[in-house]
Amino acid sequence: MPGAAGSPFDLDHLPYGVFSRSGDQPRVGVRIGDHVLDLAPVAEIGDPASALARAWRTPSLNAFMAMGRDQWAIAREWIEEVLRHDVHEARTAPHLHPLADVELHLPVEVGDYVDFYASEHHASNVGRIFRPDQEPLLPNWKHLPVGYHGRAGTIVPSGTGIVRPQGQRKAPTEDAPTVGPSRRLDIEAELGFVVGVPSALGDRVTTGDFARHTFGVVGLNDWSARDIQAWEYVPLGPFLGKSFATTISHWVTPLAALDAAWTDLPGQDPRPLDYLQVDGPAGLDISVEVVLNGTVVSRPPYSSMYWSPAQMLAHTTVNGASVRTGDLWASGTISGPEPDQRGSFLELSWGGKEPFLVDGEERSFLEDGDEVTLRYTAPGTSGGRISLGEVTGRILPAT
Template sequence: MSQTWVEGAAGSPYDIDHLPYGVFDRPGEPARVGVRIGDLVLDGAPVATLGGDPGDGPDLASAWRRPSLDAFLALGRPAWETARDWLVEILTGPEHRAAVEPHLLPVSSVTMRMPFTVADYVDFYASLEHASNVGRIFRPDQEPLLPNWRHLPVGYHGRAGTVLPSGTPVVRPHGQRKGPADAEPVFGPSQRLDIEAELGFVVGAGTELGERVSTADLADHVFGVVGLNDWSARDVQAWEYVPLGPFLGKSFATSISTWVTPLAALAAAWTELPGQDPAPLPYLAVDGPAGLDIAVEVELNGHVVSRPPYSTMYWAPAQMLAHLTVNGASLRTGDLFGSGTVSGPEPGQRGSLLELSWGWREPFAVGDAERTALEDGDEVVLRYTAPGSGGGRIALGEVVGRVEPARAW
């Protein structure tokens, strides 16, 4: 790998092998697309016009002037590859330094915005450990997994309009809930607010209605990944989810990172799935490494409470996408699908507070305090790292959210 001339970037989690995209602005300036290198943001549009667009290909300058990644995502995989090659060239070639350097801005000087417009949002349930833990908590006398779980990636459709950029406060939601001792349901603020540490996949290239996407075509449609926190009101969810599944207990907020890591930056992170038994149906079959070796860290009020490994996930992102479209449902630019909670086999690898507290019965330590569910004022930070092509590790965008009190009615 060529070394970048950008000072401080070489060997950092944002080296030349990463180059995540985001949308930023500064006071008095319009929002536009930027690319992170080290602790700097490269202003994309003016770079794309240096000496004309890279090659005779896509109009990157126009796409990068927009206040979202939408136009760039819609250009498709050939344009994404052209852009990445161009960025690597100008950030490693010393002959480009004088022209490019004026367009590098400190990350600390910009405000990051929502990176793309979410078209549809689907959340899966792809962790064997998470699904098994939930089954053991709520159905201790039965098999933890329902009969369909090992045959297909279970998921539900969420609410695209409440997907929020990292840093946006999360207001404690109201809803109906009914505890075991309650004769009737009651209404009020959720008492069991939870998080789910997930990975989100961002669709760039869409499909026509009736078209299906095979597991081999993931990279033709998915541009990249974001960190994702699927906030959950567990008491609301528990009362409402039978018979149609999650609704208000999930739809109030989903936080994503403001940096989108291109799938191309994860070339060194692909790993074999831990094993699938029984073998999935042919449309879900994968050839070669289909899992991702991504380390997740869950921090609550400045204390790390869990380190879930994404490499343990049972269902692969390519299988999720294939299943999502197998009925002919079309993809749109900006579609987002989440992995579901990432949990590993060890107690310190559980990606939700529901699991960490084992159904709210076992408080866990948060520094000198204890928690089962989230309290007002709590701040959750999700962090992600993966192997980079340069031999070090890249850091995916972190996801930050602070709980605000429920609003008075």
């Protein structure tokens, strides 16, 4: 398609999303360049009873994702065919819409949401900040992917305003807790993974079955109220400090588009237990940019993550817990070994004690009116780079 060749949204990407035009119901489309292809009517040209078309006429990706890996591959091959060859242009052109003319929606009806803590650099930094007199990593951290269950109902699409949360907070210098707007509002630059094929209660998903169950990835910002979190998290972990909002990208990149991005893990010591063993490259070479009010303040590399996505999914189900179509799990904050690779403002400002500079201004935690954008890129299968889209949110005053 003209304008798509060589772009981060060329034929080697083809991410899925949900869109609508004025007066129409939301439905599934695929992005190509700066356009979205309305998939259902194009599929119906060749087969009016197409099962794929029925799935694509629904307001989320769930029906399509539930069809399974074989159908995902058939659909991708067909989309590449109709977009690559001029013979299809007359039929597809009426169903290609400029992104500027459509509204984008949350792409997935999210079931359960689990957030992990898979970066050794992030976990070590947070341990040093929150527990300066103890070992930064707790004894279990290198034996299992640590995670918690989040709140699926507050997952929102990119561009949604984030209202500053209220809750209990108690600074070390205060005698008693108070309730009010968070004074230490933060981001966490993460990668999210979307379940396509469910598993049965009592079954376990092995690391080798990761690609059979996982449809694709999204960019994800796990907004965090650090003062609320610090006061509440002992002994049961994050709750209100995390549950007020999580933002994901409009576009879901299918795993097939990431075939060239797989890379070796940085190394795991001690050796994980057998159910967490992985064969071959299990990490992902995905680069992230954290942008605050238009200025890049950090570049976290996902390739530095200690635990792989396959290990996270295997651990989620090792006790027999099932996963459902639309379930979302997140990697936890992506942070690399260098100071400019930290994926949260908590780390960039070292708990607020060492502010970082943005256009000459000292910054630590988020202020009302701040806009944060996370950008993601990865190697494409054609040799260039694909963009996993952006995750943007602006901080609104507490209500």
